[in-house]
Amino acid sequence: MTPAARLQAVIDLLTEIDETPRPADAVMSAYFRARRYIGSKDRTAVAQTAYAILRRHARLTWWLEREGRTATPRARVLANEILAEGKPLATVLELFDGSKFGPARLSPEELALGRALDTHTLEHPSMPEAVRVECPSWAEGPMRAALGAQFAREMEALLDSAPLDLRVNPVKANRESAIKALSRARIQAQPTRWSPLGLRVQGRPPLATVDAFKEGLVEIQDEGSQLVAFAVAPKPGQQVVDFCAGAGGKTLAIAALMNNKGRVVACDVLAGRLKRAAERFRRAGLHNIEPHPLTSERDPWVKRHKRKFDRVLVDAPCSGTGTWRRNPDSRWRALGPGLDQLVPLQASILESASRLVKPGGRLIYATCSMLPEENEGQIAAFLESHPEFTVKPVAEVWAEEGADSVPAEGPYLRLTPARHDTDGFFAAVLERKADEPVTAAESGAAGDGAEDDAAELAAG
Numbered sequence: 001m002t003p004a005a006r007l008q009a010v011i012d013l014l015t016e017i018d019e020t021p022r023p024a025d026a027v028m029s030a031y032f033r034a035r036r037y038i039g040s041k042d043r044t045a046v047a048q049t050a051y052a053i054l055r056r057h058a059r060l061t062w063w064l065e066r067e068g069r070t071a072t073p074r075a076r077v078l079a080n081e082i083l084a085e086g087k088p089l090a091t092v093l094e095l096f097d098g099s100k101f102g103p104a105r106l107s108p109e110e111l112a113l114g115r116a117l118d119t120h121t122l123e124h125p126s127m128p129e130a131v132r133v134e135c136p137s138w139a140e141g142p143m144r145a146a147l148g149a150q151f152a153r154e155m156e157a158l159l160d161s162a163p164l165d166l167r168v169n170p171v172k173a174n175r176e177s178a179i180k181a182l183s184r185a186r187i188q189a190q191p192t193r194w195s196p197l198g199l200r201v202q203g204r205p206p207l208a209t210v211d212a213f214k215e216g217l218v219e220i221q222d223e224g225s226q227l228v229a230f231a232v233a234p235k236p237g238q239q240v241v242d243f244c245a246g247a248g249g250k251t252l253a254i255a256a257l258m259n260n261k262g263r264v265v266a267c268d269v270l271a272g273r274l275k276r277a278a279e280r281f282r283r284a285g286l287h288n289i290e291p292h293p294l295t296s297e298r299d300p301w302v303k304r305h306k307r308k309f310d311r312v313l314v315d316a317p318c319s320g321t322g323t324w325r326r327n328p329d330s331r332w333r334a335l336g337p338g339l340d341q342l343v344p345l346q347a348s349i350l351e352s353a354s355r356l357v358k359p360g361g362r363l364i365y366a367t368c369s370m371l372p373e374e375n376e377g378q379i380a381a382f383l384e385s386h387p388e389f390t391v392k393p394v395a396e397v398w399a400e401e402g403a404d405s406v407p408a409e410g411p412y413l414r415l416t417p418a419r420h421d422t423d424g425f426f427a428a429v430l431e432r433k434a435d436e437p438v439t440a441a442e443s444g445a446a447g448d449g450a451e452d453d454a455a456e457l458a459a460g
C-alpha cells in the first residue's frame with residue numbers, strides 16, 4: 001500500500017466505526033478479514049493510526065470545533081496528520097493526492113483548515129483538562145469523585161495501550177515451564193508484579209498459533225482480572241457460582257485454582273457466550289465447570305439453589321471505565337446500557353445472587369469500573385438491607401491464601417492503571433454470617449415468590 005492508500009483505509013475504517021454500534025476492534029477485524037490482500041505491515045500501520053485517532057478523539061474534535069468544522073473521519077485524519085504526527089501541510093497535501101486508492105485532494109475549505117492547524121500541536125493551553133485527558137463529560141464528575149487529585153494521572157494512564165498479560169494454567173504448567181514453552185516460540189514473558197500466576201508478554205505476538213496457548217498452558221487475562229479471581233479464593237472441592245461468567249475468563253481462573261475438584265457453575269443471560277467459553281474450558285483441561293444459562297438474574301434456578309454455594313462471584317455488567325485502555329472508542333460511544341440502567345441492574349443481580357450463598361460462604365462483587373456508584377455505592381446499599389453479610393477485607397483473604405502483598409485499599413480491591421498497571425477493577429468480598437436464619441424475603445415472601453415456587457415445584 002502507498003502511504004496515501006493507508007490513509008484512505010484509516011478514513012474508511014473510522015467511517016465504519018462511526019456508523020455501527022459495534023466496538024472498534026470488532027469492526028477492524030471484520031474490515032481486514034474482508035480484505036485479505038492487505039499485508040500484515042499495512043494492516044498494522046492502518047490499525048495503529050486508527051487506534052491513535054480514537055485515543056485522540058476529544059483533542060482532535062476540540063481543534064476542529066475551534067475552527068468551526070465537524071469532526072468527520074476525514075477531518076480527524078487531516079487534523080491528526082498535522083497536529084499529532086507533526087507533518088507540515090506541504091507533506092499532507094502529497095498524501096491527499098487524489099490517486100486511485102488515496103484520499104481525494106483537499107477542498108478549499110479543508111485547505112484553509114490545514115493552514116489554520118499547520119505548526120500547531122495536539123495540545124493547547126486553553127484546552128480544558130477533561131479534553132486533554134480524553135474524559136467524556138458524562139464520566140468527568142464521577143471520575144473526579146473517585147480519583148480526586150489523581151484524576152489527570154489516571155486518565156492519562158487510561159490513554160496508553162494495555163499490556164498483554166497471560167495467566168498460567170496451574171492444571172497444566174507453572175510460571176517457569178510456561179516461560180520456557182513461550183520462549184520456544186520466541187515470546188519473551190516476565191512474571192507480573194501482583195498475580196502469582198501472571199506473565200506479561202513483550203509486544204503483540206500472534207498467540208493463537210503458539211503451542212503453549214493452543215495446549216492450554218496459558219490464557220490471555222489482564223493481571224487485574226486474575227486478582228479478582230484470587231479474591232474469590234476458592235478451595236478444591238467447593239461449590240462455586242460464577243454468576244456473570246460471560247466468555248469465562250474468571251471461571252477458568254477459579255476452576256484452575258480448584259485444581260479440577262469441586263464444581264463451578266458458570267451462569268450468564270447470554271447462552272451464546274457460555275457456549276463459546278466451553279471451548280476455552282476444554283483447552284484448559286478443566287472438567288469441573290458446568291455452564292448454566294439464565295433467563296434473567298431472577299431465574300427460578302436461583303431459588304432452587306439458595307444457600308448451596310461456598311463462593312458466588314458477581315462480575316457485574318458495568319460501564320467498563322476501567323478498560324478504556326483496551327477499547328479506546330468505548331468512552332465515546334454508547335455500546336451498551338447507560339449508568340442509569342446499569343446501576344439498578346447491578347443491584348438486582350447482587351441481590352438475587354446473594355441468595356445462593358450458604359451460611360459462612362462468600363459473595364464476591366466485582367466490576368471493571370472505576371466509578372463509585374457501581375462499586376462502593378453498590379456494596380453500601382446492599383449491606384444496608386443485608387445485615388446477614390459482613391465485609392471481609394481483601395487483605396485478609398490474601399493473607400489466608402499465603403500471599404504477601406496485595407494492592408488493596410481499605411477493605412476492597414481497587415486497581416487503577418496508573419498505580420498498578422492493570423485495567424481498573426473493583427472487588428469486594430462479603431461473608432454470610434455462619435449462624436444466620438432464613439429471612440422472610442429469602443423464603444420468597446417479598447414479591448417474587450409465586451413464579452419461583454411454581455418453578456421449584458415443577459423441578460421437584
Ligand SMILES: C[S@@+](CC[C@H](N)C(=O)[O-])C[C@H]1O[C@@H](n2cnc3c(N)ncnc32)[C@H](O)[C@@H]1O
Binds near residue numbers: 294
Ligand atoms: C463483565 S461481563 C463478565 C466477564 C466475565 N466474567 C469474564 O471474566 O470474562 C458481565 C456479564 O454479565 C452478563 N449479564 C448481564 N446481565 C445479566 C443478568 N441479569 N444476569 C446474569 N448475567 C448478566 C453479561 O452477559 C456479561 O457476560
